[in-house]
Structure formats: structure tokens, C-alpha cells
Amino acid sequence: MATPPNMSAADFADGLSAMRSAVGADWVFDQPADLNTYRDFYSVLWGEPEEKVASAAVAPANVEEVQQVVRIANERRIPIYPISTGRNLGYGGSAPVLSGSVVLDLKRMNRVIEVNEDNCSCLVEPGVSFFDMYRHLQESGSKLMMSVPDPGWGSLVGNALDSGGGYTVQGYRGHFEAVCGIEAVMADGELFRTGMGALPGSETWQQYRMGIGPCMDGLFRQSTLGVVTKMGFWMFPRPEAWLSASVSVMRYEDLEELVRIANELEYGNIFNGMPGFSSPVLTQGNPIVMAMVPDAAEMNRMVEESGIPAWSFSPNFYGPEKVIRAQWEYVQSRFAHIPGVRFAEQSFVDLPISAEDMERIHKPRFGIPSLEIFNVGSRGYGDFNPSDGHIWFSAVIPRSGKGIIDANRVMRRECERLGLDLFMFAPAVTCWTRSFVLFAAVPVYKDPARNQHLREAVREIIDICAEHGWGEYRCPPAFMDDVMGAYSFGDHKLRRVNEAIKDALDPNGILSAGRYGVWPKHLREGRGA
Amino acid sequence: MRLLLASAALLAAGVGAVAAQDAVRTGPAAPELAEGKAVYAHWCAPCHAAEPSLPGTMSLAAKYDGSDIPAALEDRTDLSAPVIGVFVRNGVAWMPPFRPTEISDAELAQLSAYLTAPLEDRGAHTPLLADEMVQLHGGSSE
Numbered sequence: 001m002a003t004p005p006n007m008s009a010a011d012f013a014d015g016l017s018a019m020r021s022a023v024g025a026d027w028v029f030d031q032p033a034d035l036n037t038y039r040d041f042y043s044v045l046w047g048e049p050e051e052k053v054a055s056a057a058v059a060p061a062n063v064e065e066v067q068q069v070v071r072i073a074n075e076r077r078i079p080i081y082p083i084s085t086g087r088n089l090g091y092g093g094s095a096p097v098l099s100g101s102v103v104l105d106l107k108r109m110n111r112v113i114e115v116n117e118d119n120c121s122c123l124v125e126p127g128v129s130f131f132d133m134y135r136h137l138q139e140s141g142s143k144l145m146m147s148v149p150d151p152g153w154g155s156l157v158g159n160a161l162d163s164g165g166g167y168t169v170q171g172y173r174g175h176f177e178a179v180c181g182i183e184a185v186m187a188d189g190e191l192f193r194t195g196m197g198a199l200p201g202s203e204t205w206q207q208y209r210m211g212i213g214p215c216m217d218g219l220f221r222q223s224t225l226g227v228v229t230k231m232g233f234w235m236f237p238r239p240e241a242w243l244s245a246s247v248s249v250m251r252y253e254d255l256e257e258l259v260r261i262a263n264e265l266e267y268g269n270i271f272n273g274m275p276g277f278s279s280p281v282l283t284q285g286n287p288i289v290m291a292m293v294p295d296a297a298e299m300n301r302m303v304e305e306s307g308i309p310a311w312s313f314s315p316n317f318y319g320p321e322k323v324i325r326a327q328w329e330y331v332q333s334r335f336a337h338i339p340g341v342r343f344a345e346q347s348f349v350d351l352p353i354s355a356e357d358m359e360r361i362h363k364p365r366f367g368i369p370s371l372e373i374f375n376v377g378s379r380g381y382g383d384f385n386p387s388d389g390h391i392w393f394s395a396v397i398p399r400s401g402k403g404i405i406d407a408n409r410v411m412r413r414e415c416e417r418l419g420l421d422l423f424m425f426a427p428a429v430t431c432w433t434r435s436f437v438l439f440a441a442v443p444v445y446k447d448p449a450r451n452q453h454l455r456e457a458v459r460e461i462i463d464i465c466a467e468h469g470w471g472e473y474r475c476p477p478a479f480m481d482d483v484m485g486a487y488s489f490g491d492h493k494l495r496r497v498n499e500a501i502k503d504a505l506d507p508n509g510i511l512s513a514g515r516y517g518v519w520p521k522h523l524r525e526g527r528g529a
Numbered sequence: 530m531r532l533l534l535a536s537a538a539l540l541a542a543g544v545g546a547v548a549a550q551d552a553v554r555t556g557p558a559a560p561e562l563a564e565g566k567a568v569y570a571h572w573c574a575p576c577h578a579a580e581p582s583l584p585g586t587m588s589l590a591a592k593y594d595g596s597d598i599p600a601a602l603e604d605r606t607d608l609s610a611p612v613i614g615v616f617v618r619n620g621v622a623w624m625p626p627f628r629p630t631e632i633s634d635a636e637l638a639q640l641s642a643y644l645t646a647p648l649e650d651r652g653a654h655t656p657l658l659a660d661e662m663v664q665l666h667g668g669s670s671e
């Protein structure tokens with residue numbers, strides 16, 4: 001059994017027994033069979049000595065119990081690692097970053113505290129999953145739509161804290177952007193509320209994000225600074241309809257113009273849904289993997305021979321039918337000058353969604369949770385299956401035609417050279433409106449030799465991306481130090497500022513040690529090793 | 530809704546024209562299986578319900594292609610409680626294990642009781658949450 005680093009078995013046992021008194025013996029798990037369920041099932045370190053595993057798990061039922069557990073940990077310097085629903089597969093699952101940490105499993109704190117229909121907001125506890133919230137909204141007859149990631153078993157809180165993304169409306173689908181108001185237990189066990197929550201009696205905690213002074217919500221994004229116990233979100237009033245369309249162009253050279261105009265339309269609020277950018281001719285073979293972008297002449301020849309467009313932009317619109325049809329018409333007018341441009345309405349859906357439409361839609365576009373995405377890993381789907389999961393590689397790249405082409409070529413070339421398999425590759429994902437994020441999914445196997453090769457290759461890719469000015473927005477624990485290391489401006493001032501804040505707020509370094517490359521003072525040298 | 534299904538079952542039994550497999554899979558589960566079925570609905574149906582495109586169902590269809598083992602877990606009669614326990618606590622391929630805060634040992638026992646009960650006691654196939662909510666609102670997901 002793992003114990004926290006530099007802690008005697010007796011001291012650890014004493015800490016666990018204090019935690020048992022705080023939460024009840026049934027909710028402290030330290031037996032191998034239980035701890036096995038806290039392993040990161042898609043770990044790239046699976047079964048190796050370096051695998052990041054929990055020494056125990058503790059599941060408090062309410063804020064007071066969280067405070068007690070944190071105080072117990074702080075007094076004894078026991079490292080703890082809070083999770084909400086712990087379904088962070090592809091980015092670390094429910095395992096800690098520092099091996100031997102006690103996972104603080106907040107799944108039992110699953111109350112929807114408020115849904116405010118007039119303010120279009122909610123306040124929830126960490127254990128509320130997207131499935132739970134959907135049921136709550138539906139059963140209460142809510143008129144609000146939430147934004148969900150593909151897997152519905154995660155939580156509003158955990159997903160937003162790792163900076164997850166969904167498919168819905170701008171301002172909502174970058175899930176941390178929709179956060180308004182956080183309550184957290186700090187390392188000293190005290191309760192902290194951000195924004196208007198700091199003002200006793202305010203009714204505006206979920207209405208005005210910043211309160212007074214620096215905006216503190218950001219302290220908790222991908223951080224090591226607190227245990228979040230409540231979080232507010234803005235929600236979108238359920239629209240009357242949804243329209244998805246496509247603008248396709250027939251020449252390699254048209255991509256720059258396509259992206260430039262699309263950006264202007266999105267930032268001008270002419271469409272509000274998540275747009276898609278792809279290359280129909282380069283995804284013929286496999287719709288979820290874009291092939292290498294060839295040179296202009298070659299690509300134009302492929303287009304001519306196949307009749308399949310070079311590039312496509314798919315705007316999505318949420319709103320009243322009349323309005324979104326007018327918006328689509330205007331969008332078309334803006335691209336009409338591009339020779340050979342093609343327009344198509346792809347799909348129109350009235351809300352509330354009918355039983356028939358439910359069978360054909362991509363549910364997350366409508367804030368409806370599901371686990372259907374996992375079928376990409378099902379036997380028979382691709383060449384890589386059955387695999388044992390995957391990791392995500394997700395780099396922020398410029399929102400331009402050149403951004404797409406450069407990122408595509410560099411990734412395809414380097415992955416080919418390094419022998420790194422990709423079963424999903426989309427260079428221009430738009431959960432966040434102002435940049436693209438290049439998403440690649442790399443299959444993982446429970447095979448140390450393969451995983452070692454994978455780790456070395458991914459580290460090289462991280463460096464190569466950094467040379468191009470591309471940094472990951474999120475990553476699995478095995479790569480957090482590397483990714484943070486790439487954000488090196490000013491002799492790593494970003495990391496050093498994070499460390500200074502860490503030392504001030506968590507001097508004993510008990511919370512989420514190592515997350516996104518920020519280590520407490522006593523582990524900083526070896527970075528947890 | 531439940532009532533409607535139950536009376537459909539009665540009708541089917543009366544006419545005797547519906548294949549046994551279809552006729553028995555309507556209505557609610559036997560009362561002692563209700564909790565286990567709810568665990569199944571929340572944690573397993575999103576991947577294993579009887580729809581070919583779902584991850585669990587799709588994988589198991591490939592795994593058992595050519596055999597008479599059905600792809601949907603809810604149609605299986607060959608599973609035992611220990612086997613279910615091993616998969617739930619250890620996972621397989623893309624299916625991760627479930628933590629005791631998600632499915633307690635008591636709930637696992639209920640789930641296993643449901644998945645090993647005689648087919649005729651299991652009631653109708655569990656719908657996906659999205660479809661259940663459409664039904665709740667009389668056909669549209671209000």
C-alpha cells in the first residue's frame with residue numbers, strides 16, 4: 001500500500017483514524033480492492049512503479065466534514081487530492097498527481113442548491129453529474145439548457161475546474177467561462193467565497209462575477225489552492241430552435257479567407273453555436289482523423305478529381321427560427337464572393353426535442369448528457385481497438401487558416417516520425433472562441449513498453465509544439481511538468497508566481513500537490529519524485 | 530406510462546401472439562429488483578442499453594459475434610454476481626471501474642441481483658435518460 005511520501009505508517013494511520021471520526025468509518029477507504037477503483041484507468045504509467053496512486057480515499061458528505069478533513073490533513077501534513085466526480089479519463093481519471101496522496105472524493109456532495117430560472121444560473125455541489133443535473137432540470141420543468149462535455153458522468157464542477165469544454169453557445173461552452181461564484185475550503189480549513197459571495201446577504205453571487213479587487217475565481221482553475229465545495233454557473237435559456245449549416249470551398253487557398261470571415265461573424269454575434277472547421281477531402285478516409293495537408297497543387301488536384309470540397313466551415317445557430325434563418329442567410333452573403341463556394345443547410349431541430357429527433361442528434365449540442373462518445377473505443381470502430389483507453393493531447397493554436405495548416409502538418413509529420421498513433425485528430429476545435437485547440441487522441445494500452453514509447457514521443461511533441469508557440473491547455477498528470485515548463489516566459493515567471501501563491505495559501509503544501517506543475521516547497525526540487 | 534406498458538403486457542399475454550422474449554420484457558421490474566434496476570439505469574445503461582451504437586453494446590456485439598450471447602447486458606442470462614463484481618470494480622478495455630462512492634457494495638449486490646434475475650422479472654428494457662425524459666414530457670424533452 002502506498003503511504004504519503006516521508007510519512008511513517010503510524011502517523012498516517014493516526015491521520016486516517018482522525019478522518020474516520022470526521023466522516024464515518026464507512027467513508028474512508030484504504031483497502032486495495034477499493035483503492036483499485038481510484039486508479040487512473042487510462043494511465044500512461046499503468047502498472048509501473050511511477051504510476052500515480054492514492055494511499056486512501058475519504059468521502060465527506062458536507063462542507064463541515066470537508067473542513068474537518070482538511071484541518072486534519074493540514075495539522076499532519078498529509079497530502080490530499082480533491083476530485084468531484086473523478087471521471088477525468090484521458091486527463092488523469094480519479095488518481096492524484098502525487099502518488100501517496102489521499103483522494104478527497106466529493107461524489108457524495110451532490111445537491112443542486114439552486115436553479116434560478118430568471119437569472120438563468122445555478123449553484124451546485126461538486127458531486128452533481130451532468131446526468132444528475134439534466135434529470136433535475138427536466139423533472140423540475142426548467143427552461144434552461146446547460147452545456148455538457150461528451151461524457152455525461154462528469155460534473156459541472158470537476159469538468160470546469162479542469163477547464164473542460166462542450167458544444168453549445170459561446171460564453172457557455174468553455175465551461176470555466178460560465179462560472180460565476182465559487183466556495184472553497186482553503187488549506188487552513190477556512191471557508192472562502194469569491195465574487196459577491198464574499199458580501200454577507202448579497203443576492204448577486206451568481207450575477208456578478210468579480211466582486212471587488214482581483215477576480216479570484218481564476219485561483220481555482222487547474223490549481224492546487226483549495227477544495228471547491230460550491231460553484232455557480234450561468235446557463236443559457238433553452239432556444240426555440242437550432243440550425244446547422246455548412247460553407248464549403250474548393251481551393252486550398254480559400255482557407256485563410258474562410259476562417260477570417262467566420263471569426264468576424266462569430267465575434268460579431270452573427271452566429272452563437274460552436275462552429276466546425278474541417279477538410280472534407282482530407283477526412284474522406286476517416287471522419288475523425290484529418291490526413292496531412294498536402295501542398296496547394298496536390299490538394300487542388302484531389303478536390304478536382306473527387307469533387308469533394310477542400311475546406312468546410314459549419315456555423316451553428318441557436319434561437320428563434322426566424323432569427324437564425326436570417327442569420328444564416330446573412331452568413332451566406334458574406335462568403336458568396338469565393339469562387340465555387342457551396343452552401344448547405346445540414347440540420348434543423350425544433351426544441352423541445354421530439355422523440356424522433358432525439359435518435360439522430362449529437363446530444364451534447366443540446367446540453368443532453370450521454371456516454372455515446374465512448375463508442376470510438378469500441379471493438380470494430382477503428383484500427384486501434386480494443387485499446388485500453390486514450391489520452392488527450394490538446395494544444396492552443398492560432399485561429400487562422402495558417403494556424404490549421406501549420407498545426408496539421410507539424411503534428412502529422414512528427415507523429416509519423418515518432419510512430420505515435422492517433423485515432424482522433426482535429427486541428428481546429430472551437431470550444432473557446434478566440435483560438436483553435438488542436439485535439440489529438442492517442443490510444444493507450446496496459447503495456448509498459450508501449451506506454452514508455454508513448455510518453456517519450458508525447459514529451460517530444462510537447463517540445464516541438466512549444467517551439468512553434470503552441471502550448472497545451474490541459475494534459476494528463478504524467479506531462480504536467482513538461483507542459484508547465486513550456487510556458488517559460490521570463491525565466492518561468494508563470495510557474496514561480498504560481499509557487500509564490502501556493503506557498504502563501506497552502507504553506508504546508510497539502511493540496512493537490514503537483515497539479516499542472518505546481519509543487520509545494522518541500523517537493524519542488526524533485527517535482528514529487 | 531408504466532400503466533400503459535403493463536396493460537400492453539397483459540394484452541400480449543392474452544393474445545399469445547408475441548414472441549416470449551418480447552412479451553416478458555415490458556412494465557416495471559419485480560419490486561425486489563427495482564433498486565438494482567435503478568443502479569443499472571444510472572451507471573450501466575448509458576453504454577450497455579439495447580441500442581447497437583452504444584459503446585458497451587457495440588463492443589460486446591463484436592466480441593460475441595457469431596455466438597448466441599446477446600450484446601445488451603440486460604438480455605444476458607449467463608452472468609453471475611462474482612463476474613459482474615469483477616468487471617464493475619476492475620473495468621475492462623475502455624470501461625473504467627466504479628468507485629464505492631458511485632456504486633456501494635450494497636448497490637453492487639442489488640445491481641447483480643437485477644442482472645442475474647430471470648428475464649421475465651426484469652421488466653421492460655431500461656431507456657436512456659434522454660429518452661426517459663422525452664417520455665416524461667409526453668414525447669418531447671420539455
Ligand SMILES: Cc1cc2nc3c(=O)[nH]c(=O)nc-3n(C[C@H](O)[C@H](O)[C@H](O)COP(=O)(O)OP(=O)(O)OC[C@H]3O[C@@H](n4cnc5c(N)ncnc54)[C@H](O)[C@@H]3O)c2cc1C
Pocket residue numbers: 082083084085086087088089090091092093094106126148149150151153154155156157158159160161162163164165166226227228229373374512515
Ligand atoms: C471519450 C472521452 C471524451 C471526452 N470528451 C470531453 C469533452 O468533450 N469535453 C471535456 O471537457 N472533457 C472531455 N473528456 C475528458 C473528461 O472525461 C471530462 O472532462 C470529465 O468531465 C472530467 O471529469 P470530472 O468532471 O469527473 O472531473 P473530476 O475528475 O472530478 O475533476 C477533474 C480535476 O479537477 C480537480 N478538481 C475536481 N474537483 C475539485 C474540487 N472540488 N476542488 C478542487 N479541485 C477539484 C482535480 O484535480 C481533478 O483531478 C473526455 C474524455 C473521454 C475519455
